Structures are given as structure tokens and as C-alpha cells.
Amino acid sequence: MSKLSWKHLRDSQLFWPVVALALIMLFNLIFIPDFFTLEIKDGHLFGSMVDVINRGAPLMLLAIGMTMVIATAGVDLSVGAVMAISAGAAAVLINPALGKTLIGSDKLVEDITATPLWVVILVALAVATLCGVWNGLLVSRANIQPMVATLVLMVAGRGIAQLITNGQIITVYYSPYFFIGNGYLLGLPFTLFIVLGVFLFAWLMTRRTAIGLFVESVGINASSSFFSGINEKNIKLMAYTFCGFCAGIAGLIVSSNVKSADANNIGLFSELDAILAVVIGGTLMSGGRFSLMASIVGALIIQATTTTMYALGVPAMAASAIKAMVVLIVILLYSEQFKDVLGSVIERKGVQPS
Numbered sequence: 001m002s003k004l005s006w007k008h009l010r011d012s013q014l015f016w017p018v019v020a021l022a023l024i025m026l027f028n029l030i031f032i033p034d035f036f037t038l039e040i041k042d043g044h045l046f047g048s049m050v051d052v053i054n055r056g057a058p059l060m061l062l063a064i065g066m067t068m069v070i071a072t073a074g075v076d077l078s079v080g081a082v083m084a085i086s087a088g089a090a091a092v093l094i095n096p097a098l099g100k101t102l103i104g105s106d107k108l109v110e111d112i113t114a115t116p117l118w119v120v121i122l123v124a125l126a127v128a129t130l131c132g133v134w135n136g137l138l139v140s141r142a143n144i145q146p147m148v149a150t151l152v153l154m155v156a157g158r159g160i161a162q163l164i165t166n167g168q169i170i171t172v173y174y175s176p177y178f179f180i181g182n183g184y185l186l187g188l189p190f191t192l193f194i195v196l197g198v199f200l201f202a203w204l205m206t207r208r209t210a211i212g213l214f215v216e217s218v219g220i221n222a223s224s225s226f227f228s229g230i231n232e233k234n235i236k237l238m239a240y241t242f243c244g245f246c247a248g249i250a251g252l253i254v255s256s257n258v259k260s261a262d263a264n265n266i267g268l269f270s271e272l273d274a275i276l277a278v279v280i281g282g283t284l285m286s287g288g289r290f291s292l293m294a295s296i297v298g299a300l301i302i303q304a305t306t307t308t309m310y311a312l313g314v315p316a317m318a319a320s321a322i323k324a325m326v327v328l329i330v331i332l333l334y335s336e337q338f339k340d341v342l343g344s345v346i347e348r349k350g351v352q353p354s
Contacts, residue, residue, distance in 0.1 A: 013282035013289070017297040020280070024304050024326070032311050044184045048307055056303030057191035058083070058250035062274035063281070063295040064195075064202050065246030068239040070278050073219045073287030074139060074146035076240060079247040079274055081157025082131045083267030086251030088161040090124040091170035091261030094177060113174040120177070125248045131157070132244020136237035154271070161263035170261040181257030191253055195296075198246060202292055215239065219287025273302055276327055302327070 028035040028048075038047040062079050069076045093115040113120070131153060138149035172178075183190040206212030214235050217225040222232045250270070255261045280298030283290040305326045309319050 013291040013294040014297065017281055017294050017301060020329075021297055021301050021304065024301060024308065028304075028308055028311075032308065035308070035311060040187070043187060045187045048311060050189060052300060052304050052307050053192050054189040055307070056299055057189070057195050058253050059270065059273055059277060059303060060195045060296050060299040061198055061246045061250045061253070062270055063277040063299040064198055064292055065243030066271075066274040066278045067281070067283055067290050067292055067295040068202070068206075068215060069146075069243045070275070070283050070285060071215045071219045071287055071290035072236050072239045073222070073285075074236065074239065075150065075275065075285070076132075076135060076243050077147065077150040077271050078131065078135060078153035078157055079243065079250075080267030080270040081154050081161065082128050082244055082247035083251035083254060083270060084161035084261075084263045085131060085157055085164065086124045086128040086248040087255035087261040087266045088164040088170065088263050089127045090120050090177070090252055091172055091255060092164055093120045093123060094172050094174050095170055111173075111175050113177070117174070117176050121252065124252055125245060128248020128251065129241060129245045132241040132247070133237070135244065136240030139240060140233040140236040158263060161261075161266075165261055165263050167263075172255070172259050172261070177256055178259060179256070181253045181255070194249065194253065198249065199292060199296065202242070206292070211235075211238070216288050216290065219290075273299075277302055279331065280327065 032048075035048045038045060038049065040046070062083075066076060066079065094113045096114045115123075135150050135153060138144045138152070139146050142149070179190060180194075181191060185193055206215065214225070214230050217228070217230055218232045218235045225232045225235075247267070251267060254266050258266075277298035278290075278295045279285065280301055281291055281294035281296070283295065302323065305323050306319065309322055314322060
């Protein structure tokens with residue numbers, strides 16, 4: 001490896017998240033050999049690796065949307081609440097009885113809905129997208145600090161979700177809706193294809209059009225971008241709107257997975273994990289250069305750490321502390337001091353420029 005290639009690797013946003021994920025996988029290989037065991041049951045693929053992807057899908061979606069926001073030097077603290085709003089809207093459209101069974105029985109009855117599934121999905125995503133528009137207007141038009149602007153919906157959003165569900169946990173009795181979060185396609189979790197579709201859309205939008213360049217420009221210096229002819233207000237509005245849309249999809253997946261909508265718990269603290277995933281992916285909180293793929297790897301790191309702790313039987317009380325330690329280690333990998341020390345070690349071992 002030459003000095004030139006090492007410099008290229010150390011400056012790559014994707015390299016360090018992949019290294020961190022590989023270290024976690026190596027730990028699992030040594031201490032939890034069954035972690036990599038895959039089985040096919042009823043034509044579906046099962047195993048811990050599949051669980052990481054399936055359970056991590058909502059976080060990956062949040063990370064994609066959050067990346068766009070943070071790249072504009074903003075932040076969205078309301079994505080968890082938007083998930084709850086989206087889930088609540090979908091559940092109420094399916095079961096307008098507000099937590100009561102539709103046929104006077106405690107037994108779960110499937111295939112009962114008050115609204116067609118396509119309308120449920122469309123309305124839930126529209127509501128979530130409107131939440132993103134609200135955040136974007138506060139930030140771009142009202143010039144409110146992103147943390148304060150999105151904190152409004154973070155706090156009020158739970159109340160809105162409670163109003164939608166009438167303060168109850170709404171149970172869903174419609175099996176086609178369950179497919180969103182629990183279904184399989186070609187033997188793989190359907191959530192994987194949802195994430196792939198959103199990622200491809202975001203990647204094409206940011207890497208095959210000028211939008212990605214505009215987002216990074218606004219994140220680096222919004223004033224200079226404005227005088228360069230870029231409408232920085234519309235770019236910020238677009239970023240927050242897309243983030244709300246991603247949160248809406250994540251809310252549908254979670255509520256579909258648990259077959260209900262709990263306004264108090266769906267998406268709780270998800271905004272913190274989403275921000276961590278983006279930061280682990282190398283996107284600076286000050287905005288600018290970003291990598292959607294690195295953010296997804298960051299989300300996989302968080303979910304893989306959580307799944308590993310469950311496999312080891314770590315108590316739930318200690319799970320957050322251990323996850324914080326892992327995140328801290330990953331962040332330290334990004335420090336210039338660590339990179340300089342590692343570069344010096346490589347040079348001392350006789351690495352010569354090509």
C-alpha cells in the first residue's frame with residue numbers, strides 16, 4: 001500500500017464505517033459462531049444476519065433522510081415523533097374503532113380494514129411528508145435554528161399522535177398490512193427492498209443530478225451558495241421534506257411489524273440513533289460532504305451492536321451503555337490523531353510511495 005493509497009483510504013467516508021462493522025462481525029465470529037448461521041424455513045431466509053437487516057430497516061431509512069438534513073448543516077429531532085404520527089394515521093384508517101376489536105372478540109382476526117391499503121399508505125406518507133414540510137418551512141423561511149425548529153415537532157408530535165389514536169394503542173387486524181414489516185420477497189425480508197428503493201431514489205437524486213452538489217454547497221456555506229445562484233431555502237426545504245417522508249415509511253414498517261400503533265413508544269429515541277448513524281457514516285454536523293452508503297453502514301453498525309448484545313444476553317439496562325461505548329470507539333476512528341498515529345505506524349513498517 002502506498003502513501004497515496006493510504007491517504008485515499010483514510011479520507012474515504014466509507015472506509016472507517018466498513019472497518020468498524022467488520023470488527024463487530026469479527027467479534028461475533030469469535031464469540032458467537034451461530035451469529036452467521038442461516039436457515040431456510042418455508043422458503044424464507046432466517047438468521048441473525050437477516051435480523052440485523054430486517055430490524056435495522058427503519059433506522060437505515062431514517063439515516064438516509066437525516067443525511068440530507070445534516071448535509072445542509074441542519075438536524076431533525078422530530079423523526080421519531082413523525083414515525084408515531086405516520087403509524088397512528090395508518091392504524092386509525094385500518095381500525096377506526098380506536099383500540100377496540102371490530103367484531104366484539106378478543107381473538108385476532110385478520111383481513112379486516114376500513115380503508116383500502118393503498119389509501120392507508122398514501123395518507124400516512126402524506127401526513128409524514130407534511131411534517132417534514134413544516135420543519136423545512138420553520139428552518140428555511142422562518143430562519144429558526146434547526147434544533148429548535150424540529151424540537152417543536154419532537155415534543156408536539158407525540159401529542160398529535162396521541163390525538164390521532166385517542167390516547168390508545170391501536171391494534172391492526174389486516175394481514176396485507178403486516179407484509180410491509182414482516183413479509184418476504186424472493187426469500188429476503190421485504191423491508192430490504194423498501195430500503196433499497198429509497199436508497200436508489202436518494203442516490204440518483206443526489207449523485208446523478210445537481211441536487212447533491214447544491215446540498216453540500218448549502219451545508220458548507222449557505223450565504224455563498226445564495227450569491228452563487230443556488231436557492232438555499234428550497235434546498236433546505238427539500239431536505240427536511242424528504243426526511244419526513246423517510247420517517248413516514250419507517251413508521252409504517254414498525255407499526256406493521258408489531259401489528260399496532262403505540263403513540264408513546266413507536267420511534268422513541270430513534271432520532272438519536274439516526275443522528276449517530278449519520279455521524280458514524282462520516283457526515284459532519286457542520287454540513288457539507290456526505291455519503292448515503294456510509295450512513296447506511298452506520299445504521300448497520302448500531303443495529304449489529306444491538307443484535308450482538310441480545311445474542312450475548314446483555315441486560316436491557318446495560319445495552320444503552322455498551323452501545324454508547326461502541327459508538328464512541330467508532331467516532332474515535334475518525335479522529336485526526338488516530339489517523340496520524342496509524343499512518344505513522346504504516347510508514348515505520350517500511351511503506352514506501354509507489
